[in-house]
Amino acid sequence: MDIKLSRQDQDFRQDVRQFFADNAYRAGEDYAEWRLEWFKKAAEKGGWDVPKWSPEFGGPGWTPTQHYIWEQETARATLPWDMPFGVGMVAPIIMAYGNKAQQERFLPDIRARRVNWCQGYSEPGAGSDLASLKTRAELSADGSHYVVNGTKIWTTAAHIADWIFCLTRTDDSGKKQEGITFLLFPMKQDGIEVKPIITLGGAHSVNTVYLTDVKVPVENRIGEQGKGWTYAKGLLQHERTGLAGLSRSLVALEGLRDNARRVPRGNSTLMDDPAFRAKTAELEIDLMAAEYTELRSLATAAAGAAPGPESSILKLKGTEIQQRIQKLTVEAGGIYSAAWGPKSVGNSFAKGGMAGYLASRAYTIYGGASEVQRDVVAKNVLGIKRSSR
Amino acid sequence: MNFELSEEQQLIQDSVARFVQENYGLEARVELAAKEPGFSTTHWQTMAELGWLALPFAEADGGFGGNQIDVMVIMEQFGKGLVLEPYLASIVMGGGALKRGAATALKEEILAGVIDGSYQLTLAYAEPQSRFDLHDVTTTARADGDSFVINGAKSMVLNASTASHIVVSARTGGGQVDESGISLFLLNADTDGLTREDFPTVDGLRASELAFKDVRIGADRLIGEVGKGYEILNATANDAILALAAEAVGAMEVLYKDTVAYTQEREQFGHPLSDFQVLQHRMVDMFMEYEQCKSMLYRATMEAAAGDPETAQRTIHALKHIVGKYGIFIGENAVQLHGGMGMTEELRVGHYFKRMLVIDSQFGNADYHLQKFAA
Numbered sequence: 001m002d003i004k005l006s007r008q009d010q011d012f013r014q015d016v017r018q019f020f021a022d023n024a025y026r027a028g029e030d031y032a033e034w035r036l037e038w039f040k041k042a043a044e045k046g047g048w049d050v051p052k053w054s055p056e057f058g059g060p061g062w063t064p065t066q067h068y069i070w071e072q073e074t075a076r077a078t079l080p081w082d083m084p085f086g087v088g089m090v091a092p093i094i095m096a097y098g099n100k101a102q103q104e105r106f107l108p109d110i111r112a113r114r115v116n117w118c119q120g121y122s123e124p125g126a127g128s129d130l131a132s133l134k135t136r137a138e139l140s141a142d143g144s145h146y147v148v149n150g151t152k153i154w155t156t157a158a159h160i161a162d163w164i165f166c167l168t169r170t171d172d173s174g175k176k177q178e179g180i181t182f183l184l185f186p187m188k189q190d191g192i193e194v195k196p197i198i199t200l201g202g203a204h205s206v207n208t209v210y211l212t213d214v215k216v217p218v219e220n221r222i223g224e225q226g227k228g229w230t231y232a233k234g235l236l237q238h239e240r241t242g243l244a245g246l247s248r249s250l251v252a253l254e255g256l257r258d259n260a261r262r263v264p265r266g267n268s269t270l271m272d273d274p275a276f277r278a279k280t281a282e283l284e285i286d287l288m289a290a291e292y293t294e295l296r297s298l299a300t301a302a303a304g305a306a307p308g309p310e311s312s313i314l315k316l317k318g319t320e321i322q323q324r325i326q327k328l329t330v331e332a333g334g335i336y337s338a339a340w341g342p343k344s345v346g347n348s349f350a351k352g353g354m355a356g357y358l359a360s361r362a363y364t365i366y367g368g369a370s371e372v373q374r375d376v377v378a379k380n381v382l383g384i385k386r387s388s389r
Numbered sequence: 390m391n392f393e394l395s396e397e398q399q400l401i402q403d404s405v406a407r408f409v410q411e412n413y414g415l416e417a418r419v420e421l422a423a424k425e426p427g428f429s430t431t432h433w434q435t436m437a438e439l440g441w442l443a444l445p446f447a448e449a450d451g452g453f454g455g456n457q458i459d460v461m462v463i464m465e466q467f468g469k470g471l472v473l474e475p476y477l478a479s480i481v482m483g484g485g486a487l488k489r490g491a492a493t494a495l496k497e498e499i500l501a502g503v504i505d506g507s508y509q510l511t512l513a514y515a516e517p518q519s520r521f522d523l524h525d526v527t528t529t530a531r532a533d534g535d536s537f538v539i540n541g542a543k544s545m546v547l548n549a550s551t552a553s554h555i556v557v558s559a560r561t562g563g564g565q566v567d568e569s570g571i572s573l574f575l576l577n578a579d580t581d582g583l584t585r586e587d588f589p590t591v592d593g594l595r596a597s598e599l600a601f602k603d604v605r606i607g608a609d610r611l612i613g614e615v616g617k618g619y620e621i622l623n624a625t626a627n628d629a630i631l632a633l634a635a636e637a638v639g640a641m642e643v644l645y646k647d648t649v650a651y652t653q654e655r656e657q658f659g660h661p662l663s664d665f666q667v668l669q670h671r672m673v674d675m676f677m678e679y680e681q682c683k684s685m686l687y688r689a690t691m692e693a694a695a696g697d698p699e700t701a702q703r704t705i706h707a708l709k710h711i712v713g714k715y716g717i718f719i720g721e722n723a724v725q726l727h728g729g730m731g732m733t734e735e736l737r738v739g740h741y742f743k744r745m746l747v748i749d750s751q752f753g754n755a756d757y758h759l760q761k762f763a764a
Binding site for chain 1: 517521565590656728742
């Protein structure tokens, strides 16, 4: 065991910082142009535009320590906006289970951020119990295409997406996990209706997507018919560590403390309030431990072993820490945390703090509700067999 | 000791419950909150006609001589529908300060209008730097002949955009955080030198930031004695805390009951969600904390009505602490157990949850009152 970074790792950190500094957005620049240019430059660094892709597909092939350094540095830098659905979610599935033609057709556009994707998984009747999904895909008589009918819900960015990757049911005669088929199709076509869902923070990011007789050519099917569940589960393993967002939480905690130092309390500030101080300290302690849980998990993965039991708690701990930071931000806002409407009132962070807190309540719901996550840990990690609920 | 409501209180409870049921479905509330003035003037008139606005005022002032228990009965029912009309601002806060401190002439001039709903009051007590301390006051009122000149700013003034009169705390002596030297004044809302910035709050209510520039006001508009306003302010804040806590308890009941109902309807993994023990236990916890808050509400309200300010003060700190803490606990878990649906504006729980957050931020949050209680 050794806590020091190697010479190479220190150089890498320096290299990353230099890259972010050299390519930072400058006021007045065309944002869209800068964004695409940024990813191009990152690609030229040897796969920095797709850090998690394997070298076979152009990824950088970093060590776990390098990934950790990258995460730390990106949490502080301003990167161009990027959605996880393309590079982070559908691409790994196409790489692992798609055929050569599909890889050549889809991956370049995903990598260049030319095409936006959304994820068609949840349905009104299939949330935590995703495998009970009912959107039907029927193969045409000549076997050339599927006809898709059903409803998807909580579809983030469906209103701006060009393509969707979608779990559909092609067979309901057996176990519910069987008979699910993984399809890709364009969003802008007849038979697809996108209806916004406004969430508690007042934002529109999720949607309901109605699919009526949508024709999908068979060449847009990933892998075999009826094996979609296996592919989707493979993805969940891939995104396991990404959801914890620990480096971002550390930066957010620093921001919270900065804000609290600007909140007057009598003749001092909120950061001088022992109770508030103690709460931020408690958060920092949990984060310090979680950071090393993540590092241990990365190290196990690097050694090529199956993920250790520690990796299973990362999403749970990480999202709960994020929620606590948001909640404390609302507390810091004090009387002003209630103010809403277009302008900020009283202090600059209060409104954003409330919106952030409300949005953060979804962190323990999406990607597998925390209750379900705990069930999974109990079963898979602790080995508890249950005979009843 | 007796926890039974009187016959009159029972009648009022039934009538408020009926009003809420008939007028405060989610859709109706959302519609009212979205457009000016943020509530229904028709409902406000109805409340006046039914005598609800008269309830906590002395008979000599044209009221029914009710106390904090009567207000609790109304506010708990209001909480079940998240009623938007400015009962808290006008009757409990502005009216509360007036009935405690104003001279007879001022009461005679104003309270009849408050009771018949033609006047609307509010209380401007918080300032940008004050956070939750009522005694942290930098707004000044300088004596000038037989009038005062007010300069400064007030924050998060509830329902100020529709108020006809505003009760303002200002410093006539002492240092920034001294309890002595604070005076209360009743200002006409259209007084020269008073400017407002109006905005909604996250729960759909309305508030304003106020600025005072050389606002001149007659000494006859003073509420209570010069420099002795803090006592009136604190007693009024205590009443407001009791009213808010009653509203919160009504809202908590909706949150936990809606959750119990939803988990019995919603099926996942081939079972209603309510079959899962982890969710059952969570709902039992929500229910337990709701009952605890209700008990503390009764305790604090009965002590306040019995007129023992010192005992009541400590219990009011305890009440605001647990209502803030468990209101948010129940709200967060109602959303969590509703899953994605809980995150939308389409169901009640999200709206009630937001109201819980705002209630915690008014008149001192859970932490603030825990510290006061422990001090």
